[in-house]
Amino acid sequence: MTGARLTVVRAGALTTPQDLGRPGHAHLGVPAAGALDPPAHRAANRLVGNPPDAATLETTVTGCALRADREVVVAVTGAPCPVRVDGRPAAWGEPVRLPAGAVLEAGPATHGVRSYVAFAGGVAVPRVLGSRSADLLSGLGPAPLRDGDVLPLGEPSRAAARPERVPLPGPPEELVLPLLPGPRADWFAPAALRVLATGDYRVSSASNRIGLRTEGPALPRAREGELPSEGMALGALQVPPHGRPILFLADHPTTGGYPVIGVVPESSLPPAAQAVPGTPVRFVPLGGP
């Protein structure tokens, strides 16, 4: 069973190995990376009997296709998409048996952005600083998949696959982002939080794993200039000089000089991984802690 491999038949627009990331190295300038939609990543792993930190493949909009050289149980979660095994329809969100030599196709997302493809045993690319995640900001970890790449598969655990249906939330029609003000809310005019709460914001097509960019009204500043570089947290809503906020996601830079008006709690970030460009964004400022 050792030495099993996956061959990339169709890499898709952007498909990367992701696990739970490499937190703990931000002081060295290393982003955490990791699956952008952790609940979907964990669900995919559960369905094939993997521990939560096994690496899955995170697709972007157009899906991917792979061939395994031995029989392996697979599951596709996250953005709903047509799943096929050698061209025949198979279940999304359930364990699927992929025979040796057969091609698994995760098709283009019908809605949402990122699907997660788990293989029993996990994608066993080498770990860098404890993680198999691709980090697209700094280039750590594996490169995005290309057609023809061959990836090692890990040994399936003895744990049986868990075939029960897992409740998987669909991609958001509207992206609702609760926001805890600070640390630099005082760099903005008093009206800024109201503009944020009531403005017509939409997800920009320039969004990526580093940040979800928005289109909408600019937030008025009370102070001009830049801060000396300071640490940036996951979920930080950073406001560059153009005034339109950027929500920092897994591959965000660890430090930055633009003020952060508020922070979206981590538990509210997974839907941001699935919001397609044009999705309305509603910020909901919460009382200060």
Add this chain to the structure above:
Amino acid sequence: MTTLLPAEAATQPSGGRMRMLPVGDNGLLVELPDGAAVEALYAELLRRTGRSATPPSDGHDGGLHAVPAVREIVPAARTILLTGLDRPASFAAELATWRIPPRGPSTRRVVELPIRYDGPDLAAVAARWGVTEREVAREHAATEFRVAFCGFAPGFGYLTGLPEHRHVPRREVPRTSVPSGSVGLAGPYTGVYPRSSPGGWQVIGTTDAALWDPAREPAALLTPGTTVRFVPEGGR
């Protein structure tokens, strides 16, 4: 447990006070008066979280109970970000009672970086300093730098040590690509590009040192607190 009296809480060695800013539901941004205070608190945080070989400064009880589980500790120019705290507000209150020893002399490892002073902005920096290019090289190589903090890219350290009258602004037009190993100046800092990337620092030289190697432990050659000297190749 830490049992410092409130009277001690007001005494920060730098003479300044900490300002605690909320960062979401599990983070805390500690703002300090200057870079030396950042380095002092960062060293104390490492000691109290057991991330440093040096025992905690207050001696009694190890002090380790004073720091709850934390995911990241990110020092920067004037701040330290902590994330992954269960109760950031109560930790902020706790932190305000700490007595933090001043930044000590450099006891950590010293890294020597070979350098060739051959950068495209050497002449511009010499003009700003009002000295010859040779004198820029001599003065830069005679400076003992410290890694104040890291960021921008894995392996990139912000090195302090140049006196204020030697600080230079960033280039007005950043370069789209600065080669790996470029040694640049910006504001109070010197830095080395660990890999080729866009950048606006004034590049005065080149080093062949491997700033970042994921196969090495630690992967980063320059970690916060490290002492750094630039050693001209060929003895100039």
